[in-house]
Amino acid sequence: MQSSNKTPMTRKKFILISALLSAFIIGIPFACNETLSVSDCTVTTDKMNGSIKLAFVSDVHNTPYGRNMNGLVNKIKKFDPDAVIFGGDLFDNEWGEPNSILLTERLVKLYPCFYSLGNHEFHKYDAGADLIKSNMRAIGVHVLDGRTFDLYANGSTVRIHGIDGVSSADQLKNCRSLTAPDMFNILINHYPEEFPMLSEMGFDLVLSGHAHGGQIRIPPFIKGLFSPGQGFFPKYTSGEYFSHGSELIVSRGLQRSPRDLLIPRVFNRPELVFITIKGK
Helix, strand or coil, X not given: CHHHHHHHHHHHHHHHHXXXXXXXXXXXXHHCXXXXXXXXXXXXXXXXXXXXEEEEECCCCCCCCCHHHHXXXXXXXXXXXXXXXXXXXXXXXXXXXXXXXXXXXXXXCCCCEEECCCCHHHHCCCCCHXXXXXXXXXXXXXXXXXXXXXXXXXXXXXXXXXXXXXXXXXXXXXXXXXXXXXXXXXEECCCHHHHHHHCCCCXXXXXXXXXXXXXXXXXXXXXXXEECCCEECCCCCCEEEEECCEEEEECCCCCCCCHHHCCCCXXXXXXXXXXXXXXX
16 A cells, blocks of 8 residues: 555655756756847936937946847847947957947947946956057947037937046046036946946946846746845846936946856846936
């Protein structure tokens, strides 16, 4: 009798374990899907009458996106922005530079391009970030390291500020002094965790990356497992946040395998962010 009772239970366990394993194996490609996603954000303001469109490209880390980087370029061309903003970690100290250089060379021929460095650019060369800045300026990219640029398009103007991802206190001070209360002010700052401080400095919109979406996401419960600078269960990983009349948009970034093989992106597809700023 004991033997006959034990056998059905063993079979049930086997069936259950097999089903769970099958679901896990089948679910891996879905959970670790790294195909490019596009997010659209609309920001409204009473500081302008028309509209301005921005393509926000962050944390590329020299990741390839098809032949000649067409995977990114074609989607950006379809959106047809008034400018492209690179939000840091365009290059990578481990994975080189050719894909990112090709991307910037192609896009700068089509749109005004603005770039503030992240943390990885400061480890890229012995010559440091200055060489990257020099190369990007030679291509025609506006490198904003404590600098400001007024972008005029469609009858409206926005003021774009940018600071480096390392040792940028003086740069931030300079940008803050150049904010204009009657203009829409955008700050490119790699680190989203600094938004509570930045939201009180006169910037209407802050654009950040760095968190890579928290790498592992299990929506709706876990919106990011870990982010450098924020630790476990970070607050600022993806999407829009608001404080003191200021808005933060965080890109999940564009890095994907092979580097993510050790810590894959889970329910966290790479992301291009398209932003439309509209007058009320």
